[in-house]
Amino acid sequence: MNTNNKLPRVPVSGVVSTPAAPMSRRQRGRAAPWILGLVVLAVAAGGWWWWKGRGADGANGGPGGPARAASGAGAPGAGGAAGRGGRFAANRVQPVSVMPARLQDIRHTAAAIGTITASNTAVVRAQVSGVLQQLHFTEGQQVKAGQPLAQIDARAFQAALGQAEGQLARDKATLDNARIDLARYKDLLAKDAIARQQVDTQQATVRQLEGTVKSDQAAVDSARLQVTYTRVLAPISGRVGLKQADIGNVVQTGDTNGIVSITQTRPIALTFAVPSALLPQITAGLKGSASLAVEAWSRDGKVRLATGKLATADNAIDLSTDTIKLKALFPNDDDALYPNQSVSVKLQLATEQNRLAVPAAAVLRGAQGFYVYVVAPDNTVSTRVVQTGAVDGDWMAVDGKLEAGDRVVIDGVDRLREGAKVEVIASDPKQRAGANAAPRRQRGASAPAGAEPSASAASGARRHRAASASSSSD
Missing domain, CATH: 2.40.50.100 (RNA polymerase II/Efflux pump adaptor protein, barrel-sandwich hybrid domain)
Known part of the structure; x- marks a missing residue:
């Protein structure tokens, strides 16, 4: 072969570079077989590259992998969100959290905002x-x-x-x-x-x-x-x-601030106001043998600070607010309450014994009234219409076709319908399966030092070496 007539290198993409100078007919005849061979080789390398990439994607759950196959198996056939096996697919099992209904005492309480006041205050x-x-x-x-x-x-x-x-x-x-x-x-x-x-x-x-x-x-x-x-x-x-x-x-004897002030905090008083409509129950409680319990909570209602008893009621109703002012006393042995502290108040008026109750988050309201979703033993859900009662903390008294022990849905109700299949998961996200698993690396993120290369990275390296070999062979 004439070394003076070298052919240009053919890139991996298979496109032939234009010669620097025009060749004669004899030279073109001798170069044609070589050009054809290089084109065939480039096309084969590209096909091998594409086939390897498709195999790696299928192994990793890509477009041709088992994830797509599973999604397609659950599709009803036509297009749309259900056909794509999306989140709201008709046959998709919905994850929900449940709590059993139970029998418990339900307290009737009145909520208010009150202020802690010292029983006595003296400026020394x-x-x-x-x-x-x-x-x-x-x-x-x-x-x-x-x-x-x-x-x-x-x-x-x-x-x-x-x-x-x-x-x-x-x-x-x-x-x-x-x-x-x-x-x-x-x-x-x-x-x-x-x-x-x-x-x-x-x-x-x-x-x-x-x-x-x-x-x-x-x-x-x-x-x-x-x-x-x-x-x-x-x-x-x-x-x-x-x-x-x-x-x-x-x-001096006339000093305004004195030497020090003393506040009597054991016991300490709490003043608050409730609607005057509750006055008959309050009056009956004050005359009864058992005093009405009063609970002082933090302003956000998450921490109970102390428990005391109702001491007395004011002698007149406030006409501007239609409320009656009440006073409760707390032992305050742990000094949890301070004068002028603002707290949330719960006044216990009565108690219903042994009532059927469900979490308040489980009660929904629709066209048929209030209802709950109940999970059957076969993990299907059905609706039960209930009549609501008093709320005690996170629990609500209910009446209806419901029994103690029935599992009611408290989380995930927005995706449910009658007869839907569900999967029961823990209500606490920290206790759910996979909650403590290491987070998946995003595509393109570098692997930790010392880690083994992934399958996709190894496949990419092999493709790079093949392309290099194909380029150097010409």
Whole structure:
């Protein structure tokens, strides 16, 4: 073969590149067999590539794989969503979550929003002015009535007390002397040795001195009381707040904030309002032997904070809102409730014993009224019309052709119809099959280091090597 007449390389796609310069008829005759062979080889390589790619797609559930075959097997024949085996296919088994109906006590409750209030509140103020020397409490501490809270400098008040006691002693001595003189004058009057006027004058002097002694005694008591006021005591039992004065400050009797405030939180009160239509039931409950239970919940209604009892009702209905204000008491031993806290309230008015109940999520409403889907033992569903009753938490009392233990659908009802076939799955997504499986990698994502290549990646590598071999052979 003439080496000067090299043919151009033929790419994998089978398209022949145009020669750089025109060839003679003799050269074209010699090159024709080679060109034809390269075209045949390129077409064979392309067909092999396409066949391998189709086989890999079929193995991975692609267009020709078992997934499409399964989808086509369930199709009714014509086009549309059902023919494509889609989510809402007529013969598709629908996954649902169920809960059994059960017998339980159903509470009749009234819901409201209430505010926690302290049973008593006291602002501890200084009763004498002076320098604050000591604080005997910790902020947020529970204290008892009469417990020392603070100490004010008492030296000035003790000095005033000593002065009052000295004045009292002096006036008592003067009174004693006047009484002795009065006794002597009375003896002389009996002997007619002095005039009666002198005896009367002495008696008046004694009474005057007795009044002076009483006044001095009162001054002593007042000075002693001022000394006791320098020792600040808790007026009520409760929880102390943040201190309003520091050691070394001069506290005054007229300070607005005082030294500290105390709120009585054991027990603690809850005030709330309910419609006046419930007043007959509330009045009967207050007069009965058993108190009405009251529950305090967090504002979102997810956490129950405390349980107490209804204490009393207001003496008049609020005409602007047509409600009656109520007050409940809670022991609050764990300090879960704070004054001025806003909570959700559930007032228990009555209790129905041993009622048939289903989850509230299972009850639907349609043209025939309220109904539920019941799953039969053969995993088919049927509708049961029910009459609804009171709701207690997540459960609702119902009446109808339903028995305790019947499985009612609580999730997946939007895709159901009468007689549909269902598959029961766990209501909690974390407990469902495959919930903990590793997520599938997206197409084109790189494999982790050290991982084995997938079948599609190996097939692609083989196609690349075949194309390279085909290109180099020419």
